[in-house]
Each structure stands twice: as structure tokens, then as C-alpha cells.
Amino acid sequence: MNTASWIEKLGGAVIENWRELRQLLGFAYTVFRRLFAPSSYRPLTVDILTTQIYFTAVQILGFFIVVSVLFGSLFIGMTLFVIKEIGLTSYIGQFIAGVVVLEMAPLVTVLLIALRSGSAINAEMAVMKANRELDALTAFDIDIARYLFLPRIIAVMVSVVLLSSLFAIIVTLSGLLFSALIFGMGVNAYADLIAKAIEYKDFLILMVKSAAFGFFITFIPLYYGSRAGYQLTAVPVAVLRGMVNVFIAIVVIEVLSLVARFL
Amino acid sequence: MASALAVLRAELGPRYAPVSADVPLLSNLSVFQNIALIRQYHERLTAEDSYRDTNALLERFELCHLAGKRSFELSDRDLFFVKLLRASQRKEAAIVIDRPFAQIENMHTLAPIRKALQLLDFPGVEGIILGYEWNRGRYESDGQ
Numbered sequence: 502m503n504t505a506s507w508i509e510k511l512g513g514a515v516i517e518n519w520r521e522l523r524q525l526l527g528f529a530y531t532v533f534r535r536l537f538a539p540s541s542y543r544p545l546t547v548d549i550l551t552t553q554i555y556f557t558a559v560q561i562l563g564f565f566i567v568v569s570v571l572f573g574s575l576f577i578g579m580t581l582f583v584i585k586e587i588g589l590t591s592y593i594g595q596f597i598a599g600v601v602v603l604e605m606a607p608l609v610t611v612l613l614i615a616l617r618s619g620s621a622i623n624a625e626m627a628v629m630k631a632n633r634e635l636d637a638l639t640a641f642d643i644d645i646a647r648y649l650f651l652p653r654i655i656a657v658m659v660s661v662v663l664l665s666s667l668f669a670i671i672v673t674l675s676g677l678l679f680s681a682l683i684f685g686m687g688v689n690a691y692a693d694l695i696a697k698a699i700e701y702k703d704f705l706i707l708m709v710k711s712a713a714f715g716f717f718i719t720f721i722p723l724y725y726g727s728r729a730g731y732q733l734t735a736v737p738v739a740v741l742r743g744m745v746n747v748f749i750a751i752v753v754i755e756v757l758s759l760v761a762r763f764l
Numbered sequence: 765m766a767s768a769l770a771v772l773r774a775e776l777g778p779r780y781a782p783v784s785a786d787v788p789l790l791s792n793l794s795v796f797q798n799i800a801l802i803r804q805y806h807e808r809l810t811a812e813d814s815y816r817d818t819n820a821l822l823e824r825f826e827l828c829h830l831a832g833k834r835s836f837e838l839s840d841r842d843l844f845f846v847k848l849l850r851a852s853q854r855k856e857a858a859i860v861i862d863r864p865f866a867q868i869e870n871m872h873t874l875a876p877i878r879k880a881l882q883l884l885d886f887p888g889v890e891g892i893i894l895g896y897e898w899n900r901g902r903y904e905s906d907g908q
Contacts, residue, residue: 544810545801625792637787641854642778643805 528724532654535646546652553656557618558663565613565664566671572609573672577601578679585683593684593691594698597676602699603707603762606669607661608755611714614661615747619718620740622653626726627739635727650723658715665711710758717750768894769862776858779888781851783844784862789835795846796822796831802853821849824883840868848880856888863895865902873905 535541577597584590626649629635638645673695680686725743729735766786773780789798799821800814822828827849830842838846844867851859864877874893881891895903 543805543808545804545808548811629790629792632788632791633786634788634790637790640773640780640782640787641802641805641850643801648805 531646532650535651541647541651549652550656553652554660557656558660569668569671574675577672577675581679581683590684594694597673597695598698601672602669603703607665607711607714610661610665610668611718611751615718618657619722619747620744622719623722623726623740623743626723627729627736630727630729631731631733631736654716654719657719658712661715662708662711706762713754718747721746721750772860779856779858781854781857781859783847783851783859785867791835794832794834799850799853802850844868852884852889859891861893874903
């Protein structure tokens with residue numbers, strides 16, 4: 502490959518990525534403007550928001566509790582056993598608060614919600630685009646950002662925050678059980694360890710991180726879904742691109758929250 | 765025909781209310797919800813407020829049996845009339861019917877559509893029918 506064609510290829514890639522970035526930022530601007538506009542919140546939006554919270558958080562509740570109990574108990578039980586073996590019993594509080602509540606709870610929750618609701622939203626938007634249903638809404642002057650995007654984004658943000666908190670509570674209770682079994686620790690001693698290890702800042706980080714996860718695992722599928730082509734073959738491509746970017750967003754948020762915590 | 769629809773849309777502005785094969789019903793909503801959606805969004809009605817009016821409209825057109833159905837469960841004719849009812853929900857709607865004979869198979873005259881438009885006696889509602897010049901005879905076959 503000669504220098505001229507290499508530069509041409511590089512230039513083409515830069516222009517393409519710049520165009521993509523501008524579209525993404527434009528989409529984000531539209532969503533944020535609607536998010537903070539009081540006129541966006543009409544009875545219809547509230548109805549859809551309620552339905553979406555039901556689909557995202559309530560329908561999955563039984564399965565989520567089972568996963569939290571099984572996964573949380575296994576993880577806590579095994580780790581506490583190792584902690585006892587290596588003689589780091591005094592760090593139980595920091596481990597449960599720092600690793601389980603702040604890192605594992607939002608991460609497990611967001612992975613589950615992204616796989617279930619993020620992919621569903623991505624496919625729903627792409628199919629609506631291919632069927633010209635998004636155009637139909639526009640033909641009737643219905644703002645798709647207000648009608649479709651906003652309720653879904655808020656519903657998933659609320660759902661991830663609530664389910665992360667539920668996961669944290671369930672795993673903390675599992676920790677109580679295993680502390681009693683492995684260390685013979687009483688409720689008061691366990692509560693004391695946890696209270697000393699958790700600060701208000703940690704709750705804030707948990708909430709902000711969960712909300713950020715919720716925002717991006719909806720925003721990205723909405724973006725890629727609504728930008729799909731008009732052919733049905735565009736649907737799997739849109740879902741694939743959306744879900745890969747969701748995964749990247751999850752990793753980036755996780756890294757940023759770790760940096761924020763240890764700065 | 766797409767360009768004719770675009771011109772009409774620009775001319776009619778918020779009154780533009782298409783009944784077209786290119787403007788489908790939302791597949792994840794029932795017939796009832798598709799019709800109610802327009803006024804719920806534009807007039808900020810609650811679900812309870814829009815329930816009575818949408819129900820009355822479906823009763824007037826004897827389509828109550830379709831209320832809970834999705835678009836894929838409807839025949840051509842049912843789909844057309846549900847789209848017509850949805851279009852009528854715009855304020856002072858200018859209902860633009862795009863090539864009606866292409867939307868309903870085995871319809872030989874415009875009489876059923878004219879009758880339906882007469883039933884939509886909301887203030888300011890008007891009907892505009894778009895079709896090809898070469899099909900004029902069929903449009904005029906009921907003498908109007």
C-alpha cells in the first residue's frame with residue numbers, strides 16, 4: 502500500500518468516525534433536552550414509564566432474587582472461607598462493602614438488565630424502524646424522543662438503581678449468614694463491621710453508577726435501533742452493534758467508577 | 765405518490781392525518797391504543813379520559829370487536845378503517861387517504877369510504893383522496 506492510499510484510508514476512517522460521533526452527540530442532545538423539559542412529562546409518558554418499569558424490574562424480580570441469593574451466597578461463602586484461611590477476618594466489612602455492594606451488585610444487575618431489556622429495546626427500535634412505525638409516529642407529529650426514548654431511559658435507570666440496591670441487601674444478608682456459620686459472628690458484630698466499612702459516599706457512588714449504567718444500556722440500544730435501515734436484515738446488525746457498544750460502555754463506566762473511588 | 769404525500773404534509777401542517785400503507789399502525793399497541801394514542805399525546809389526555817371517546821368511536825363504526833387486536837390480526841378492510849379512525853383523532857384533521865383501492869382488496873367503489881367519512885362528523889374534519897389519474901373511472905364509478 503502506497504503512502505497516498507494509506508492517507509486516504511485514514512482520512513476516510515476519521516471522517517466516518519467524526520460523522521458517527523456528531524450523530525451520536527446530536528442524539529444525546531435531543532434526549533437530554535427532552536429529559537429536562539417539563540413539557541415532556543405528560544400523562545401518556547407516565548403510563549409508558551410505569552409499564553416499562555413493570556417490564557424491566559417487576560417481571561424479572563423472581564428470577565433476579567433467585568440469582569442474587571444463589572450467586573451472592575456462593576460468592577460470599579467461598580470468599581469468607583478464603584478470608585478465614587488467610588487470616589484476614591478483620592477485613593470482612595471492607596470486602597463486603599467495597600467489593601460486593603459497590604462493585605458486584607451494580608455489575609451483575611446491569612449485565613442482567615442489558616442482556617434482557619437492552620437487547621429487547623434495541624430489537625424493538627430496529628423493527629419499528631424497518632416497519633416504518635417510527636415514520637408513522639413522525640407523520641402524526643409525535644416526538645419519538647418524548648414518546649419512545651424518554652420513558653424507556655428513565656424506567657431502566659430507576660430499575661437498575663432499585664435492583665442493584667436489592668442485590669446489595671440480599672448479598673449483605675447472605676454475608677450475615679455465612680459470617681455466623683464460618684466465624685461464629687453475631688448479628689451485632691457483623692452489623693458493626695459493615696457500618697464501619699461503608700460511608701455515605703459509597704451509597705452515592707452506588708446510586709450514580711447504577712443510574713449511569715441504566716442510562717447507557719438504554720441510550721445506546723435506542724441510538725443504534727432507531728438508526729437501523731429499512732430492511733429487516735438491518736435488525737440483527739443494529740442489535741449486534743448496539744450490544745457490543747453497551748458492553749464497552751459498561752466496562753468504561755466500571756473503570757471510571759473505580760478511578761473515582763480510589764482518587 | 766410519496767412526493768404528493770410530502771407536499772400535502774407540508775401544506776397541511778398539524779392537520780395532516782394520513783391513511784396510507786406507508787404509515788402503519790404500531791405493532792406493539794392494540795387497535796384501541798393506536799387510536800387513543802393521538803389525542804393522549806397531543807391533547808395530554810389520561811388513559812381514562814381517552815377511553816370513553818375511543819370506545820364511542822369504535823362503537824359508531826361497529827368495530828368494538830377489534831379493540832384488543834394487534835395490526836397483524838386485522839384484515840385489509842379492518843386495517844384501513846382503524847387507520848381512518850386514528851387519522852380522525854387529529855384536531856381538525858385533513859384525512860389524506862392514499863390510494864384506497866390499493867389498501868383494500870376487492871373494493872370496487874369508494875362508497876364504503878365516503879360513508880365512513882360522513883360518519884366522522886367532527887368539527888373541521890375533511891377527507892382528501894389521492895389516486896392515479898388512470899384510475900379515475902374507478903373513483904367515479906359510484907357517480908360522485
